[in-house]
Amino acid sequence: MISVSNVSMRYGAKVLFDEVSTAFTVGKRYGLTGPNGAGKSTFLKLLTGELEPQKGTVVRPKKFGVLSQDQFAFDAYRVIDTVVMGNKRLWAALEERDRIHAKPEITDEDGMKLGELEGIVGEEDGYTAETDAAILLQGLDIADQLHERKMGELQGGQKVRVLLAQALFGHPLALLLDEPTNHLDLDSIHWLQAFLNDYEGVLIVISHDRHFLNSICTHIADIDYETIITYTGTYDDMVVAKTQIRSQIEGQNAQREKKIAQLNEFIARFSAGTRSSQVQSRRKEVERLQVTELARSNIQRPFLKFEQKRPSGKHILELEGVAKSYGKAEVVRGFTASLTRGERIALMGRNGAGKTTLLNALLANSPTVPEAELRKTSGYDGPFLSAGKVIWGHEAAVGYFAQDHRSLIEPGMTVFEWLHQWDPAAVHEEIRGLLGQMLFPREDANKRTDILSGGEAARLIFCKLMLQKPNVLVLDEPTNHLDLESINALNIALQRYPGTVLLVTHDHDLIDEVATRIWHFEPDHKITDFKGAYEEYQSVSV
Numbered sequence: 001m002i003s004v005s006n007v008s009m010r011y012g013a014k015v016l017f018d019e020v021s022t023a024f025t026v027g028k029r030y031g032l033t034g035p036n037g038a039g040k041s042t043f044l045k046l047l048t049g050e051l052e053p054q055k056g057t058v059v060r061p062k063k064f065g066v067l068s069q070d071q072f073a074f075d076a077y078r079v080i081d082t083v084v085m086g087n088k089r090l091w092a093a094l095e096e097r098d099r100i101h102a103k104p105e106i107t108d109e110d111g112m113k114l115g116e117l118e119g120i121v122g123e124e125d126g127y128t129a130e131t132d133a134a135i136l137l138q139g140l141d142i143a144d145q146l147h148e149r150k151m152g153e154l155q156g157g158q159k160v161r162v163l164l165a166q167a168l169f170g171h172p173l174a175l176l177l178d179e180p181t182n183h184l185d186l187d188s189i190h191w192l193q194a195f196l197n198d199y200e201g202v203l204i205v206i207s208h209d210r211h212f213l214n215s216i217c218t219h220i221a222d223i224d225y226e227t228i229i230t231y232t233g234t235y236d237d238m239v240v241a242k243t244q245i246r247s248q249i250e251g252q253n254a255q256r257e258k259k260i261a262q263l264n265e266f267i268a269r270f271s272a273g274t275r276s277s278q279v280q281s282r283r284k285e286v287e288r289l290q291v292t293e294l295a296r297s298n299i300q301r302p303f304l305k306f307e308q309k310r311p312s313g314k315h316i317l318e319l320e321g322v323a324k325s326y327g328k329a330e331v332v333r334g335f336t337a338s339l340t341r342g343e344r345i346a347l348m349g350r351n352g353a354g355k356t357t358l359l360n361a362l363l364a365n366s367p368t369v370p371e372a373e374l375r376k377t378s379g380y381d382g383p384f385l386s387a388g389k390v391i392w393g394h395e396a397a398v399g400y401f402a403q404d405h406r407s408l409i410e411p412g413m414t415v416f417e418w419l420h421q422w423d424p425a426a427v428h429e430e431i432r433g434l435l436g437q438m439l440f441p442r443e444d445a446n447k448r449t450d451i452l453s454g455g456e457a458a459r460l461i462f463c464k465l466m467l468q469k470p471n472v473l474v475l476d477e478p479t480n481h482l483d484l485e486s487i488n489a490l491n492i493a494l495q496r497y498p499g500t501v502l503l504v505t506h507d508h509d510l511i512d513e514v515a516t517r518i519w520h521f522e523p524d525h526k527i528t529d530f531k532g533a534y535e536e537y538q539s540v541s542v
Contacts, residue, residue, distance in 0.1 A: 001025050002047055002174055002202055007056030009042055015226045016042060020056070022221065022228055024174075029196065029203040031213040031235055034223035035299050036455050036483045040206045043223065044178055047204065061202075063089075065172035067180055071159045075152030079142065079162055082151055083133035087170030090124035093117045124170065136165040139191050140184075141350065157183035157351050168195065174202040181209050182480070185351045186506050208484050210235055211508035224299060235484075301485050303437040304462060304493035308471040313394030316341050316472060316500050317362070322388035324357050331357045333525040334388070341471075344494065344501040346511045346534065349521030355504045356403060356476055357384075358519075358527075362502070363474060365390040366398045377402035399470030403477045403504075406457045409449050415460060416445040423467050434463045454481035462490075471499040479507050 003023040009016045016039030024030055032040050045051040046058055048066050065086055068074075074082040085091045097117045100110050121127065134147060140161040151159060160183045167177060175196075181189050193215045196203060204221070207213055213220070213235035220231045220238035231238040263282045271279050317339040324332045331354040339345070347355040356378070363369045364384035375381065392398075402408060409418060420431050435445055438459040452460065458481045465473065473494075479487050487507065494501055494514045505511060511518075511534045518530040518537045530537045 001059075002061070002204070003059045004046070004053075005057050005059075007046065007053045007058065009039060009046070009054055017223060017228055018226050020228045022230055024202050024204055024221075026173075026202055027200060028218045029199070029216050030205070030230070031217040031220045031238075032204055032206045032223070033213070033220055033235065033238070033484065035485055038223045040223060041178055043228070044176055044204065044206060048176055061173040063170070063172050064174035064176060065167040065169070067167045067177045068163045071156060071163070072152075074163075075150065077151055078147070079137065079149055079151060079154070080130055080133050080147045082162055083136060083165045083169050084129050086166035086168070086172075087124055087129075089120060090126050090129065090170060093120040093124070094126060094129075097121070133165065133169055136168055137162065139195065140165055141188050155352075160184070161188065164192070172201060175199060175204070177203075177205040177207075179206055179208070181207055181212055181506070183351070184506060186348065186508065186511075187350060189506060189508070208479070208482060208487060209507055209509075210484060210487070211512075299485060300439050302439050302459065302462075302489045304466070304489045305437075306466060306473060306493050306497040306499070307469045308499050309397065309469040310395060310471065311498070312341050312396050312471040312500065314341050315339075316343075316393040316396055318389070318391040318393075319362075320389040320391070322358070322361060322385065322390060324354070324361055324384070324386045326382075330525045332361070332521075332527065335527045335529075336388075337519070337527075337529050339500060341500055342498060343517050344497075344515050345503065345517045345519055346515035347502065347504045347519045347521070348511065350523075353521035353523075354525065355521055358521075359474055359476055359502065359504065361385045362390055363398065363400060366392055366472075367396055368398045368470070369400050369474075373400070373402075373408060376407050377404045396472055397468075397470040398472045398474055399465040399468050401461055401465065401473070401475040401478045403480070405461045406452075406454065409452065409457055409460060411448075411450040413449045414445065415440065415447050415449060415452070418449050419460065419463050419467065422464050426467060431467070434466055437466075438463050455483070455486075458482055459486070472502070473497065473499060474502045476504045477506070478503075479505055479510065 001023060005021050007020045008018045010018070032043065034040050042051065046053050047060060048064070049058070049060065074085070077085070084094070097114060100106060100114055103110065106114075125132065134144070137147060138144070142158060142161055142165070146154065146158070151162065154162065164177075164180055167175060180192060184192065189209070189212060193212065196205075196216045203216070205213075205216070217234055218232070220233070220235055222229050222231065222238055222242065229242075231241050233241070263285055266282055267279050315338065319335055319337045322332060322335045335358070347358065349355055360374055360378055360380070361384045363374055364371060374384065415435065416431060419435065420426065432442065432445060436442070440456070440459070458478070478490060482490065487510065491510050491513055494503070501514070503510070503514065515534050517532065518528070518534060520528040520530065520537070520541075522528060530540075
């Protein structure tokens with residue numbers, strides 16, 4: 001069990017949480033929720049001991065797993081060893097054992113020490129450690145041939161999966177995961193859901209994936225109102241309960257305020273008269289009826305609305321035998337498809353299957369996305385298409401959200417200047433209004449683009465798309481760096497958008513609720529084109 005007692009954390013005038021006491025018990029799986037900046041990662045660091053609370057105490061088990069956020073810390077180690085390091089006691093024993101065996105001569109003292117170390121290795125299942133680590137890696141789609149490689153040779157997404165295996169290794173009594181689904185494709189996310197649902201210890205997870213939280217959580221610990229309140233059930237259950245509780249308190253306060261106003265009116269009228277005893281009793285009742293003081297919620301909801309300057313033609317895009325290879329490595333094989341106005345297509349498949357490659361091939365031939373923009377986000381200087389044709393329809397105007405969208409925001413400008421350049425005819429209040437919709441305070445219009453956070457950069461790109469009003473949206477992993485409120489706003493905006501959408505995402509709910517058509521990238525480099533929603537696709541592809 002993990003418990004916190006009277007824990008407080010604040011930064012300057014900002015209170016994250018104050019006098020919090022709560023417990024996380026064995027066999028329960030907790031989602032730690034709250035908007036960006038609420039203090040989720042800070043609270044998780046308190047639980048792991050990486051941070052000390054400014055006030056209060058934290059009690060934690062000796063053995064717990066943590067998802068490491070530093071992708072480069074293990075670059076010099078083999079992948080398989082990196083996973084085994086998740087069990088610190090075992091790894092220390094193995095290292096000490098190897099050090100003693102490397103000595104030219106082993107003393108009696110060394111022999112006794114080796115006996116102790118072998119006992120630890122046995123207790124910690126060290127004799128099957130590499131096999132157990134390999135099973136975890138296979139489940140997270142790290143191929144066997146990569147297990148002996150150095151971490152520094154892996155791509156970023158692969159490193160994240162190895163670090164996740166590290167956190168899961170060694171049967172920890174508690175598991176603390178900060179955004180474990182980042183950089184995972186849907187197959188890996190579904191595997192992780194199944195794994196965590198079988199986990200028997202204490203699980204605490206931060207995630208901005210609503211479907212993931214609904215699939216694994218038995219409880220939600222929500223950071224808001226300067227405290228942490230634990231709700232029983234899934235994320236959706238928490239939202240309903242939280243709204244009901246808040247509405248109930250606000251309703252009670254409204255009734256009390258009305259009653260207090262009536263009593264104060266009586267007191268004012270008769271305080272100088274002969275009804276002093278009645279006045280006194282009403283004063284006591286006013287004191288008893290004091291309104292429950294409500295802390296202000298730190299949840300902010302952005303407002304996304306995608307519009308079109310003008311609609312496109314009915315036939316918006318034709319693909320004829322589209323193929324792409326990098327040297328001898330085939331990525332997309334002979335794909336032919338026809339898109340009509342208003343379709344919303346989800347591009348799905350394992351990481352590295354070619355989803356971004358296909359989008360780049362389409363965008364390189366689009367009428368409104370500069371090739372220099374694609375070069376900047378992809379870092380690729382060769383042709384985007386190896387064979388086939390991409391034909392855009394009449395009046396096609398494409399808006400693009402790149403996976404590496406941060407590189408598209410030039411440094412050395414203010415937020416206002418960067419956004420205004422995309423429509424110099426827009427009046428200043430329209431620009432400020434868009435920034436306000438996406439939760440930029442008025443003073444942030446003068447913020448330098450060089451210092452934007454990942455979430456701020458993503459929200460600024462959405463401002464650009466709302467300003468440009470394209471009739472085709474091409475979105476490559478747009479939910480990265482967004483909190484749950486922003487992802488929900490994006491979901492609703494895409495459902496209401498009258499134009500055409502091509503969407504790469506690993507967010508289950510976004511695919512399920514937005515997509516009207518699926519392009520699934522298969523292991524043989526072909527693409528399955530399914531005309532229907534994700535739920536229908538799942539039923540026929542099982």
